[in-house]
Amino acid sequence: MACPAVVGACVGVSVGATRLRSVPEAYDPLTDPAPAHDLRAVLRIRAFRRLWIAFGLSSLGDWIGLLALTAMAKAFAGDDYQAANFAIGGVLFLRVLPALVMGPVAGWVADRLDRRWTMIVGDLVRAAFFVTIPLVGTLTWLLIATVLIEVVSLIWGPAKDASVPNLVPRHRLEAANQLSLITTYGSALPAAVLFTAITVITRPLDNDLSIELAIYVNAATFVVSALAIVSVAEIGRADGHEHEDHPTLWRTMIEGWSYVTGTPVVRGLVVGISGAFAAGAVVIGLGRTYVEDLGAGDPGYGVLFGAVFGGLALGMGFAPRLFSGLSRRRLFAAGLVGSGIGLAGLALIQQIEIATMIAVALGFCAGASWVSGYTLLGLEVPDNVRGRTFAFVQSAVRTVLALTLAVAPFAAGAIGRHTVSLGGRSLTYNGAATTMLIAAVLAGVLGLIAWRQMDDRPGVPFWRDLQRSFGKSPGVYPATGLFIALEGGEGAGKSTQSALLVKWLEEQGQQVLLTREPGATDLGKKLRRIVLDPATGDISHRAEALLYAADKAEHVDSVIKPALKAGAVVITDRYVDSALAYQGSGRDLDSSDVERVNRWATDDLRPNLTILLDLPPKSGLGRFEERDRIESQSADFHERVRTAFLELAAAEPQHYLVLDASLDRAQLAQQIQARLLPMLPKVGL
Ligand SMILES: Nc1ncnc2c1ncn2[C@@H]1O[C@H](COP(=O)(O)OP(=O)(O)OP(=O)(O)O)[C@@H](O)[C@H]1O
Ligand SMILES: Cc1cn([C@H]2C[C@H](O)[C@@H](COP(=O)(O)O)O2)c(=O)[nH]c1=O
Numbered sequence: 074m075a076c077p078a079v080v081g082a083c084v085g086v087s088v089g090a091t092r093l094r095s096v097p098e099a100y101d102p103l104t105d106p107a108p109a110h111d112l113r114a115v116l117r118i119r120a121f122r123r124l125w126i127a128f129g130l131s132s133l134g135d136w137i138g139l140l141a142l143t144a145m146a147k148a149f150a151g152d153d154y155q156a157a158n159f160a161i162g163g164v165l166f167l168r169v170l171p172a173l174v175m176g177p178v179a180g181w182v183a184d185r186l187d188r189r190w191t192m193i194v195g196d197l198v199r200a201a202f203f204v205t206i207p208l209v210g211t212l213t214w215l216l217i218a219t220v221l222i223e224v225v226s227l228i229w230g231p232a233k234d235a236s237v238p239n240l241v242p243r244h245r246l247e248a249a250n251q252l253s254l255i256t257t258y259g260s261a262l263p264a265a266v267l268f269t270a271i272t273v274i275t276r277p278l279d280n281d282l283s284i285e286l287a288i289y290v291n292a293a294t295f296v297v298s299a300l301a302i303v304s305v306a307e308i309g310r311a312d313g314h315e316h317e318d319h320p321t322l323w324r325t326m327i328e329g330w331s332y333v334t335g336t337p338v339v340r341g342l343v344v345g346i347s348g349a350f351a352a353g354a355v356v357i358g359l360g361r362t363y364v365e366d367l368g369a370g371d372p373g374y375g376v377l378f379g380a381v382f383g384g385l386a387l388g389m390g391f392a393p394r395l396f397s398g399l400s401r402r403r404l405f406a407a408g409l410v411g412s413g414i415g416l417a418g419l420a421l422i423q424q425i426e427i428a429t430m431i432a433v434a435l436g437f438c439a440g441a442s443w444v445s446g447y448t449l450l451g452l453e454v455p456d457n458v459r460g461r462t463f464a465f466v467q468s469a470v471r472t473v474l475a476l477t478l479a480v481a482p483f484a485a486g487a488i489g490r491h492t493v494s495l496g497g498r499s500l501t502y503n504g505a506a507t508t509m510l511i512a513a514v515l516a517g518v519l520g521l522i523a524w525r526q527m528d529d530r531p532g533v534p535f536w537r538d539l540q541r542s543f544g545k546s547p548g549v550y551p552a553t554g555l556f557i558a559l560e561g562g563e564g565a566g567k568s569t570q571s572a573l574l575v576k577w578l579e580e581q582g583q584q585v586l587l588t589r590e591p592g593a594t595d596l597g598k599k600l601r602r603i604v605l606d607p608a609t610g611d612i613s614h615r616a617e618a619l620l621y622a623a624d625k626a627e628h629v630d631s632v633i634k635p636a637l638k639a640g641a642v643v644i645t646d647r648y649v650d651s652a653l654a655y656q657g658s659g660r661d662l663d664s665s666d667v668e669r670v671n672r673w674a675t676d677d678l679r680p681n682l683t684i685l686l687d688l689p690p691k692s693g694l695g696r697f698e699e700r701d702r703i704e705s706q707s708a709d710f711h712e713r714v715r716t717a718f719l720e721l722a723a724a725e726p727q728h729y730l731v732l733d734a735s736l737d738r739a740q741l742a743q744q745i746q747a748r749l750l751p752m753l754p755k756v757g758l
Contacts, residue, residue: 140378191229405446594627
């Protein structure tokens with residue numbers, strides 16, 4: 074039997090009357106007790122920690138370098154508005170260009186060299202190039218050095234990425250990659266703070282010196298990074314098998330292109346993600362001259378840069394939790410429209426303090442869009458084409474970045490500074506602000522197109538949705554394993570589909586636990602008898618709700634959680650939605666009370682997906698003859714239950730798979746499998 078990706082061994086677990094075949098051992102609880110996703114646990118690995126410090130410093134240096142080089146390019150260009158924009162556009166474009174032209178080649182080179190020495194030499198060479206820029210002191214050399222530094226970075230990056238799997242155990246690889254991403258983008262904020270501090274402190278002495286100092290600090294970060302890598306002896310040369318062909322950028326683009334263009338939702342996502350990046354890039358590309366127009370200089374640029382990236386980090390980190398009840402598709406499109414509004418705000422409000430606040434909001438919206446777009450891609454794209462699609466998105470994003478960074482400053486330069494007289498009053502407009510306004514309109518239009526193509530709650534006003542969803546936690550998703558609930562009215566086919574699902578999952582090599590509510594535990598069996606036995610008769614509705622809740626508490630603690638912790642796919646035949654539908658709507662209880670009690674009883678544990686089998690109650694009850702205490706409730710009761718299930722699903726379409734349960738068994742099973750396939754834990758790695 075195969076085990077999921079993160080697993081070294083399989084162990085069998087059996088729980089009460091339920092069926093748990095064999096579940097993966099996600100980590101050795103004796104020597105390495107922290108869960109696989111624990112970021113601090115990855116940092117406890119000495120070799121990785123040192124490499125992480127090194128690439129954190131390199132990233133910091135990279136961002137300071139970007140800020141300092143654009144400032145220096147602007148200084149070289151002098152007071153000419155057009156020349157300044159062209160110089161800055163040149164620097165930004167040349168930073169992205171090498172990745173477009175020689176990205177795949179760089180990976181190929183990195184695979185053939187000793188990784189540790191590649192990184193050490195790469196850091197020292199980058200430091201040396203940076204030092205030469207102020208020493209040579211010409212715009213031409215600045216541009217040439219920018220390309221050379223970028224080429225070295227292109228080889229350094231894959232050497233680092235390829236080293237990580239050799240330094241951390243398999244099950245910690247995802248956390249290590251997450252940390253790498255956070256560090257790469259998160260270091261932009263401290264870099265902006267450092268750059269601003271350097272320029273604010275030293276500018277009164279000498280303006281040119283302050284930028285040069287920032288460049289020397291940047292060079293120093295690379296030297297320290299090289300020294301940190303010297304101590305990581307575990308990094309070596311690539312194994313022979315890693316010398317296999319890497320797909321070229323063009324092959325990746327072509328393969329991804331045909332899938333993306335043929336799938337409307339994915340097409341909308343890719344356009345939107347590129348739009349979110351372009352919105353951020355416009356601010357970075359135009360920020361230098363924009364702050365100059367506001368009279369804020371280098372410190373102002375550092376602040377604006379930090380504000381966009383700070384907002385981006387906040388959006389990525391908090392937006393999904395803050396708007397947890399909002400459908401991901403709506404969050405994605407709303408983020409994009411918000412970025413457009415932010416850009417328009419920057420263009421129209423010419424005051425640095427307010428501009429900074431707007432930049433944070435713009436970054437937040439772009440971050441929200443970016444992260445929900447990536448999540449949606451992960452959910453919507455099947456596993457077998459997901460790698461290519463993500464590679465395509467990355468290539469598309471790089472291309473959009475290069476074009477935006479190049480075109481925006483050139484457009485601003487071409488527009489220039491103008492003052493026009495309108496009815497006796499003079500109005501000044503600058504290229505940077507005007508270009509931002511054009512980009513704002515484009516981002517807004519892209520957002521609206523994405524909204525129209527992807528809205529999954531047509532007819533429900535956005536503001537009502539937003540108000541309802543703000544700050545409401547959706548519950549806690551399991552950290553390991555996969556949790557699936559089957560819901561629906563009487564006789565909808567939940568037991569039938571659960572059994573078919575278990576069979577299919579086992580064929581996929583998954584470890585599966587099939588369980589149900591009420592009655593999966595010893596206590597649950599007793600409770601089931603009480604609530605379903607017609608002899609129980611009428612009981613208080615609150616008592617009924619509490620009996621079902623007690624069954625859930627025992628079920629979650631003693632059956633579901635242990636299996637999920639062990640990495641199993643857990644399928645439950647009924648869960649919290651049944652309580653919300655039967656007790657919250659079928660009975661006369663307040664559904665928010667029922668929700669509160671059930672969240673508490675289940676420790677807020679939420680399934681990753683709920684499959685709702687929808688069937689008119691008459692058809693479902695017609696599938697069998699005998700009636701228990703609940704089945705024998707009135708037709709109205711069962712109608713209310715059905716409506717409640719459907720409303721729950723309509724409020725969060727991304728969380729539900731709603732199926733017409735009158736279809737035949739095989740068709741239903743096929744639809745369930747298609748939805749679950751991309752969500753399954755990897756097996757057999
Ligand atoms: N798609 C289907 N079409 C027709 N009959 C079905 C279908 N699926 C299941 N059945 C039949 O309907 C009956 C009820 O099915 P099942 O027990 O799977 O439903 P359930 O939702 O688990 O019911 P309950 O609400 O009682 O738990 C069974 O006799 C089953 O064989
Ligand atoms: C979990 C749960 C269930 N019910 C009701 C729904 C059904 O009528 C029975 C369970 O019977 P099944 O044949 O196992 O489906 O209990 C409920 O009212 N509240 C709940 O939380």
